[in-house]
Amino acid sequence: MMGKGKNMKQDFLNALERAQQEKNMSIDEMMILLSAQEGEETGALFSLANKIRHKYVGEEVHLRGLLEISNYCTRNCLYCGLRLDNQPLVRYRMTEEEIIDTAYRAEHHGFKTIVLQSGEDPYYSTDMLEKMIAKIKKETDLVVTLSLGEKDREDYKRFREAGANRYLLKHEIMNPLIFKKLKPDSLWRERIQCIAWLRELGYEVGSGCMVGLPGQSLSDLAQDILFMKRMNVDMVGIGPFIPHAQTPLKDEKMGDLTLTLKAVAVSRIVLKDINMPATTAIETIHPEGRKRALEAGANVLMPNISPVENRKHYEIYPNKAALDLEEAKKLINALGRKVGQGHGNRMKRN
Numbered sequence: 001m002m003g004k005g006k007n008m009k010q011d012f013l014n015a016l017e018r019a020q021q022e023k024n025m026s027i028d029e030m031m032i033l034l035s036a037q038e039g040e041e042t043g044a045l046f047s048l049a050n051k052i053r054h055k056y057v058g059e060e061v062h063l064r065g066l067l068e069i070s071n072y073c074t075r076n077c078l079y080c081g082l083r084l085d086n087q088p089l090v091r092y093r094m095t096e097e098e099i100i101d102t103a104y105r106a107e108h109h110g111f112k113t114i115v116l117q118s119g120e121d122p123y124y125s126t127d128m129l130e131k132m133i134a135k136i137k138k139e140t141d142l143v144v145t146l147s148l149g150e151k152d153r154e155d156y157k158r159f160r161e162a163g164a165n166r167y168l169l170k171h172e173i174m175n176p177l178i179f180k181k182l183k184p185d186s187l188w189r190e191r192i193q194c195i196a197w198l199r200e201l202g203y204e205v206g207s208g209c210m211v212g213l214p215g216q217s218l219s220d221l222a223q224d225i226l227f228m229k230r231m232n233v234d235m236v237g238i239g240p241f242i243p244h245a246q247t248p249l250k251d252e253k254m255g256d257l258t259l260t261l262k263a264v265a266v267s268r269i270v271l272k273d274i275n276m277p278a279t280t281a282i283e284t285i286h287p288e289g290r291k292r293a294l295e296a297g298a299n300v301l302m303p304n305i306s307p308v309e310n311r312k313h314y315e316i317y318p319n320k321a322a323l324d325l326e327e328a329k330k331l332i333n334a335l336g337r338k339v340g341q342g343h344g345n346r347m348k349r350n
C-alpha cells in the first residue's frame with residue numbers, strides 16, 4: 001500500500017493500511033477514511049471494501065423481494081414522505097390475501113427472501129401479522145424479513161415464534177439531538193432498545209442510517225457505523241437523505257453520492273461479514289448508484305415486488321428508483337458476480 005498513491009495524504013494511507021490489515025478502526029480512523037478525497041483515495045477505499053466483501057461474503061449477490069404492504073404511518077419523521085401530516089399522499093394498504101398471494105408469486109419467481117415493509121400502521125394487528133407470517137412460512141420456503149417499525153417486545157416475540165427470521169429497523173442517526181429533532185415522536189433510547197430486543201429474540205437484525213441529514217457531521221456518521229459494529233448487526237442499509245417536497249425538510253440539501261459510497265465502504269471494512277444492500281436511495285440520486293455501491297462493499301439487491309399500482313404511493317422520497325428482478329440479474333451478471341442461490345443468511349466467520 002505504501003509507496004503507491006503519491007497523491008494520497010499520509011494520514012489517509014495510514015488508516016487505509018490499518019484497514020487492510022483488518023485492525024479495529026477507531027472513530028478517528030473511520031473519519032479519515034470517510035474524508036477520502038474523490039479520485040485516488042476513494043478509488044483505493046472502494047477497492048479495499050470490495051476485496052473485504054469478496055473475502056467475507058463472496059461473489060453472490062442476494063436478492064430480497066421487497067413488498068411494501070402499506071404506506072400508512074402514524075409517525076411524523078421530518079424527512080419522510082409517508083409521515084402522518086403528508087395529507088395529499090394517496091394511502092393504500094394490502095389485504096392479507098394480497099400479501100400472501102404476492103409471497104407465493106415471489107417464491108415462484110425465484111426469490112428466497114420476502115421483506116414485508118410498511119409505515120407504522122396499527123391496522124395490522126399482532127394477530128393478523130402472526131397469522132400471515134405463519135402461513136407464508138408453512139406454505140413456502142421463503143425467509144421472512146419484517147420492516148414494520150417500532151413495536152413492543154411481546155409483538156416481536158410473537159412474530160419470531162410465528163417464523164419471522166429477520167427484522168430491519170434502521171437506527172437512522174446516532175446523534176441523539178438530531179434524532180430528537182427529526183423523529184419528534186420517537187425516543188432514541190426506545191429505538192435502540194427495540195434493536196436490542198430483536199437481537200435477544202434471535203432475529204437476524206438489520207440497522208442503518210441516512211447520509212447527509214441536516215446537521216449530521218462526519219463524526220456522527222462514524223458513530224453510526226461504530227454503533228452497528230457494537231450491536232453486531234447482521235445487515236446494514238445505508239442511503240443518502242433525499243429531500244421530499246411535502247415534508248418540513250424540503251429545502252435541505254440532498255445527501256452526497258460519494259459520501260454515501262464511502263459510508264458503505266467503511267461499513268464493509270468495519271463490519272466485514274454483514275449483508276448490505278445497494279439501496280434504492282443511492283440509485284435514486286445517481287443512475288449508476290446501485291452498481292457503484294455493489295463495487296464499494298454492497299452484496300444485496302432488493303427488487304420491488306409491490307403491485308405496480310401501489311409503487312408510486314410508497315413515496316418515502318421523490319422519484320424513488322424502481323428495480324425489477326430481471327434488471328437486478330442483469331446488473332449482477334454485468335459485474336461478473338453471481339445471483340445468490342441460497343437463503344443468503346449472514347455467514348458468520350468470526
Ligand code: 5AD
Pocket residue numbers: 079080081170172209210239240241242243244281316317
Ligand atoms: N431520504 C432518504 N431516505 C429516507 N427514509 C425516509 N425518508 C427518507 C428520505 N427523505 C428512509 C429511512 C427509513 C426508511 C423508511 O426510508 O431510513 O428507515
Ligand code: SF4
Pocket residue numbers: 073074075076077080081082083084118119120149
Ligand atoms: Fe413513518 Fe418510518 Fe416514514 Fe418515520 S420513516 S414517517 S416511521 S414510514
